[in-house]
Structure formats: structure tokens, C-alpha cells
Amino acid sequence: MISERITLIALHEMESVGWTTINRLQQGLSSLMEMWNLSKKELLFLGLGPKQADAIIQQRSMELIENKLRIYEQAAIQIVTILDDSYPELLRTIAQPPKVLYAAGELSLLQLPFIGIVGTRTPTVYGKKVADDLAYELASLGFGVVSGLARGIDTVAHRGALRADQGMTVAVLGNAIGDVYPPENTGFYRDITARGLVISEYPMGTKQHPGMFPQRNRIIAGLSLGIVVIEAAERSGSLITADLALEASRDVFAVPGPITSPKSKGCHELIKQGAKLVCTTQDIAEEYQHLPILASNRRNLEQSCSDTDQKLTDEERKIVELLMGEPKTFDRLLELSHYNFGLLHSVLLSLLMKKRIASLPGSTYISF
Structure with a gap:
């Protein structure tokens, strides 16, 4: 009819x-x-x-x-139009909202409060850890995590959100619904449709072209209360998403990195321009205190984080602080910590097992 x-x-x-x-x-x-x-x-x-x-x-x-x-x-693909009640209200407010969305997965997720997480396709160990932790903790608080299913930070953010017990994530494709790009995410695509949601504004059979991916970024920004940028170079596509977020009156957050890292230059520039610097999930959550969904979940997350900190010894906590933000060699840690060789080796091994630090090439370590 x-x-x-x-x-x-x-x-x-x-x-x-x-x-x-x-x-x-x-x-x-x-x-x-x-x-x-x-x-x-x-x-x-x-x-x-x-x-x-x-x-x-x-x-x-x-x-x-x-x-x-x-x-x-x-194909179990649902269609949502801008005429439907199920269309996300926040997305209606952007300059060019998509007229039609194609969706695979749990459609009701479109009504969640979302935080977008974007960043480089080639993250460092530091970037991966930060993206995973932030996504997991935001999802544990009740936020939906939205990203673009691209290689790197996007994929890590989706996985981090799904690690949470009730974690939900939405992947916005830059290609036709039903197609998977990059192809190595085919299995993960199925995971998201089983526990989250995949959406695209492109009908089945649409031929992919480069301009589709920047267009996708406006949907990520439009769905989100705020966008978190993790490891973005000076001319990163993630900065386009941040600009689109600003145009749509959304919050922009940026995670700092080592001042010597080219992958963090874009983030540092955003911070200079007024983006909120993010060191912990609380830096994001405190902007949304008014959301009812955060109240009980925040207490659970704070208790979990407190329990994690209590598991560290004083020696371990000191090394974590020394390694925060910038990698250091074993010899440099000996010099700064004043520990003997055996104690430092033991502490580093313990922190590696607790996944509080990562080992880099050349006997170098970094904490998160």
C-alpha cells in the first residue's frame, strides 16, 4: 500500500x-x-x-x-525513516540528517545516550588500551558506544563496549548495509548484530566510493552527546568527525598522548582549541550528570575501579605512575625508581600479568 x-x-x-x-x-x-x-x-x-x-x-x-x-x-535488515517514531531524536537535529537508515541488530539501541569514540586506524598500544578501557567503562555506565567499524580505534572501541556485561555498541558503516569493510571484521560484524546494532544510510548494492566515509562521520557525530578522539594525527579523518560534532553543538573530548607522538598531534590541537582533556571516564561522565541511567551504574563502576587500584602494591603503583603517558626503558626505570634490579623485574612482571602496563620493543614499557 x-x-x-x-x-x-x-x-x-x-x-x-x-x-x-x-x-x-x-x-x-x-x-x-x-x-x-x-x-x-x-x-x-x-x-x-x-x-x-x-x-x-x-x-x-x-x-x-x-x-x-x-x-x-x-536479510533481517530493518528500515528506519526520518518519518518514524523510532528515528533517533538527536540525529534529526543535524544539518543533513539521513532520510533513511538501514539497520541490522537491536533497533531499540538507537534510543540510548551515545558517546562516539574515534581515532587512528593504526593506534599504538597506548591508544588501544585507552580506547578499550574508555569504551568498557562508558558502556558499564549505561552509555551506548558509537563508532565506525574501521580498523584501529573504531574496532577496539566496539570490542571494549561489548566486554561490559550489558554493554551496547552501534557501528555506523561507510558502505552499503550488508557489506563488511574492512573484510577482516566480518566475524565481528556478526557479533555486533547479535548484541548491538549496525546501521548505514546506503541501500544494499550501493557501490563503495571514498566520499561515503566522511559522510558516515556526520551520523556518528549526530547520534552522540559527545565525541572522544583518541590518537589523531594532524590531518586525521577523526578531526572531521570532531568538527562535525562542533557544528551539531555536541561535546568534543580529546585524550592526550606523548608530546613526541605524531599520532597525538591532532588531539593536542583539539585540546588547545577548547576540547575537554580526558584522563579518565569520569571526565566524560561528569558532563552528563543529569542522565538518570548513570546513577546506579556510576556507583558500580566507581567500586570496580576502586577495587582495581587496591590490588596494586605501593611499588607497583609507583611504576605505573612513572610510565603514565610516555614509555620508558628498563634502565631509565631503574634510575627513576631507585629499585634494585630484582625488585624492578618482579614489579614489571606483576604489572604485565595484571595488564596495567604493556611491553614495547627494546625493553621499554608504558602504563595506561
């Missing part, structure tokens, strides 16, 4: 018909459903180009859209 919603989906599925064309139809017609009976001349009068007018006339078939809807249903 023809409806405004079905008409919007039909237009979105048409080749050569994009959001600009749909906007012109919405502005020029009292109802999108009028589209089914318009002549080419009438479509041109509304401001459409000849290519778009021809595309609509050639592809406007209820049989065609019904066949496509069956394909999505068989």
Missing part, C-alpha cells in the same frame, strides 16, 4: 536520486505520494535535473519497491 513512508523509501532506493532531489520534492509537494503520478515536465518544474526526473519515471514501481522490501526482510 502506498504511503508517505513507503514513497520515501522507494525514492531512497532509486539510482541517481539523492537527498537533494528528495528535499526538492518535499519542498515542492504537499505529499511525496504525488511523485507517483507526476510527468517529467512537472518534475523538472520542481527543480529536478533531467537525469533525476528520468530516473524517477523509470524506477517508480510499487512492484519493484515491494520486491526490495522482501529482500531486506529476508
